[in-house]
Amino acid sequence: xxTTAPAAVLDRAGLDTLVTTLVAQGxxxxxxxxxxxxxxxxxxxxxxxxxxxxxxxxxxxxxxxVPRADGAAFAHSAGPQSWKNWLHPAHERLWSADRAxxxxxxxxxxxxxxxxxxxLGVRPCDLRAIAIQDRVLTGGAYEDSRYGARRRRxxxxxxxxxxxxxxxxxxxxxGGPAAGPGYDLALTEVLDGDGHxxxxxxxxxxxxxxxxxxxxxxxxxxxxxxARASVEAAAGRMGRALPxxxxxxxxxxxxxxxxxxxxxxxxxxxxxCTMVCPTCFCTTTEEVTDLTGDHTERWQRWDSCFDLDFxxxxxxxxxxxxxxxxxxxxxTHKLSTWYDQFGSSGCVGCGRCIAWCPAGIDITExxxxxxxxxxxxxxxxxxxx
Amino acid sequence: MAPKLAVFKLxxxxxxxxxxxxxxxxxxxxxxxxxxAHFLEASxxxxxxxxxxxxxxxxxxxxxxxxxxxxxxxxxxxxxxxxACATAGGIQALRNFADVDEYRRTVYARPxxxxxxxxxxxxxxxxxxxxxxxxxxxxxxxxxxxxxxxLAGRKPDVPDHSxxxxxxxxxxxxxxxxxxTPCLGPVTQAGCGALCPAFRRGCxxxxxxxxxxxxPAQIRLLRRDGLDEDAVQxxxxxxxxxxxxxxxxx
Numbered sequence: 001x002x003t004t005a006p007a008a009v010l011d012r013a014g015l016d017t018l019v020t021t022l023v024a025q026g027x028x029x030x031x032x033x034x035x036x037x038x039x040x041x042x043x044x045x046x047x048x049x050x051x052x053x054x055x056x057x058x059x060x061x062x063x064x065x066v067p068r069a070d071g072a073a074f075a076h077s078a079g080p081q082s083w084k085n086w087l088h089p090a091h092e093r094l095w096s097a098d099r100a101x102x103x104x105x106x107x108x109x110x111x112x113x114x115x116x117x118x119x120l121g122v123r124p125c126d127l128r129a130i131a132i133q134d135r136v137l138t139g140g141a142y143e144d145s146r147y148g149a150r151r152r153r154x155x156x157x158x159x160x161x162x163x164x165x166x167x168x169x170x171x172x173x174x175g176g177p178a179a180g181p182g183y184d185l186a187l188t189e190v191l192d193g194d195g196h197x198x199x200x201x202x203x204x205x206x207x208x209x210x211x212x213x214x215x216x217x218x219x220x221x222x223x224x225x226x227a228r229a230s231v232e233a234a235a236g237r238m239g240r241a242l243p244x245x246x247x248x249x250x251x252x253x254x255x256x257x258x259x260x261x262x263x264x265x266x267x268x269x270x271x272x273c274t275m276v277c278p279t280c281f282c283t284t285t286e287e288v289t290d291l292t293g294d295h296t297e298r299w300q301r302w303d304s305c306f307d308l309d310f311x312x313x314x315x316x317x318x319x320x321x322x323x324x325x326x327x328x329x330x331x332t333h334k335l336s337t338w339y340d341q342f343g344s345s346g347c348v349g350c351g352r353c354i355a356w357c358p359a360g361i362d363i364t365e366x367x368x369x370x371x372x373x374x375x376x377x378x379x380x381x382x383x384x385x
Numbered sequence: 386m387a388p389k390l391a392v393f394k395l396x397x398x399x400x401x402x403x404x405x406x407x408x409x410x411x412x413x414x415x416x417x418x419x420x421x422a423h424f425l426e427a428s429x430x431x432x433x434x435x436x437x438x439x440x441x442x443x444x445x446x447x448x449x450x451x452x453x454x455x456x457x458x459x460x461x462x463x464x465x466x467x468x469a470c471a472t473a474g475g476i477q478a479l480r481n482f483a484d485v486d487e488y489r490r491t492v493y494a495r496p497x498x499x500x501x502x503x504x505x506x507x508x509x510x511x512x513x514x515x516x517x518x519x520x521x522x523x524x525x526x527x528x529x530x531x532x533x534x535x536l537a538g539r540k541p542d543v544p545d546h547s548x549x550x551x552x553x554x555x556x557x558x559x560x561x562x563x564x565x566t567p568c569l570g571p572v573t574q575a576g577c578g579a580l581c582p583a584f585r586r587g588c589x590x591x592x593x594x595x596x597x598x599x600x601p602a603q604i605r606l607l608r609r610d611g612l613d614e615d616a617v618q619x620x621x622x623x624x625x626x627x628x629x630x631x632x633x634x635x
Binding site: 035036037038040061062063064065080081085090091265266267268269270271272275276286287288289290291292293301302304306307308309323355356357358359 | 411414415417418529530532533534536537539542544545546547549550553554555556557558559561562563564565568570571572585596597599601602603605606
């Protein structure tokens with residue numbers, strides 16, 4: 001839903017109040033904060049837990065926290081987690097069952113009462129990733145009701161990007177540093193001679209109601225112009241880019257490419273890329289019993305197409321035994337067959353898979369190499385990515 | 386009648402069977418489900434076999450142990466090996482890459498008193514093993530899971546994927562990517578809950594090679610992150626030396 005509420009400006013105290021207001025309303029506020037040498041996402045209770053004065057240097061397989069003199073809170077990108085860690089958690093009990101003394105089983109579905117999350121600092125790429133997971137997990141005939149319940153209650157406060165990282169490539173993945181639809185509030189951090197402040201745009205009635213409870217002033221043209229200019233400049237400062245070819249068609253035509261052997265020689269099949277990917281959604285379910293055998297639980301947990309067991313078929317072993325076949329499955333699904341299945345690419349260009357691959361495998365470089373290997377150049381393509 | 390559980394030890398430090406005693410909250414429940422028939426670290430009350438489930442710790446380093454493990458196998462319906470010694474030969478498998486006679490002469494005043502094999506080998510080199518539980522030591526929750534699974538007649542939920550799965554699931558920041566710390570997590574089997582990286586240490590590979598290992602690629606990363614050739618070898622030659630060495634040769 002969009003509203004016609006005018007843009008506003010918050011100062012740092014206003015942002016602090018935004019956080020404490022959300023907490024007072026009973027929301028679980030998740031946002032960026034510094035921990036273990038990285039800007040991670042974690043539960044916040046105060047605004048001063050935001051990573052003021054910290055930026056990041058990103059490269060393939062490399063992430064370093066670096067201090068910033070300007071005191072910015074949102075001048076970072078591609079942290080090791082995404083919002084799926086809360087919307088689609090790594091472990092989740094689905095149901096349990098107990099055997100009564102007479103032998104009859106009694107099933108208990110895990111109660112569906114998720115926290116009311118407020119996500120603070122959702123990047124434009126991650127807004128798109130959430131929309132993709134919405135489509136995957138709630139879009140079809142069989143909704144993941146647990147995801148759906150968490151998602152419907154969640155409030156999204158986007159933050160536009162003014163400092164893209166060395167592994168960012170959202171522009172070439174069909175997005176950009178400006179917030180698209182789906183947010184309740186969208187902030188743009190502005191730091192200049194007129195002070196440290198945040199331009200706020202309202203995207204929903206919930207967002208408008210929240211803004212009313214936080215001290216703010218009407219947006220002035222100078223703040224709006226500075227915010228707009230720094231987001232536009234960010235679009236031109238992406239660290240990486242996917243090649244401008246029809247990647248869907250390229251990968252569909254490349255199952256036998258030699259490049260898969262090359263990447264397989266570097267790939268550790270460790271699954272870090274899928275775990276940090278904000279759209280990868282695959283899970284497995286496991287039954288556990290207690291020692292008595294009278295109590296059993298079904299748990300869902302994140303799985304990965306890089307796990308040998310992921311393609312295990314009864315009596316036949318893994319379908320995708322080689323690293324080559326598993327990397328090909330991941331990349332081809334993400335950038336090509338995802339269109340067939342869900343109507344879009346599965347990649348939003350956040351760059352997490354590049355930064356958090358210990359071996360530094362770069363998805364943009366792999367696609368470029370696939371394109372170079374084709375006998376006929378398709379440069380220009382159809383523009384569809 | 387309750388199934389009979391037995392715990393045996395070969396060449397080992399006792400740490401893995403200690404893990405069973407460490408199941409403090411579950412010990413009474415376990416004792417309620419099985420008859421603990423042979424567990425010298427817990428009780429001198431030793432009852433004869435046959436046993437329904439034998440947990441075997443330690444590697445085979447003497448001719449006597451090779452004989453003993455055959456007898457244990459013959460007396461046990463299910464035999465599960467627990468820990469890096471029993472599943473991979475343990476740290477004592479470093480002898481496999483050296484001259485054991487030279488060690489014996491260097492270390493012992495009366496080397497003729499020491500009767501030992503030239504190699505330290507996993508139990509599965511000697512007898513059929515129903516399940517191998519990795520770790521140095523084994524993980525308490527995984528040990529309970531294996532015992533529980535055998536009691537229920539189901540497959541244990543013990544994945545053979547990498548430690549990285551566990552780091553990411555618990556939200557640990559990657560020590561290699563964020564700090565440049567050498568870490569064996571990408572080639573090591575999960576199961577410990579990614580303990581060391583949670584304390585900002587690289588994984589030591591206690592659980593041995595995962596089900597899907599690319600050791601040449603891993604070694605390039607270790608070199609990139611500052612280990613020289615000798616340091617890489619030392620890193621791989623610890624609790625699962627023989628298993629990682631076998632990966633290198635295949």
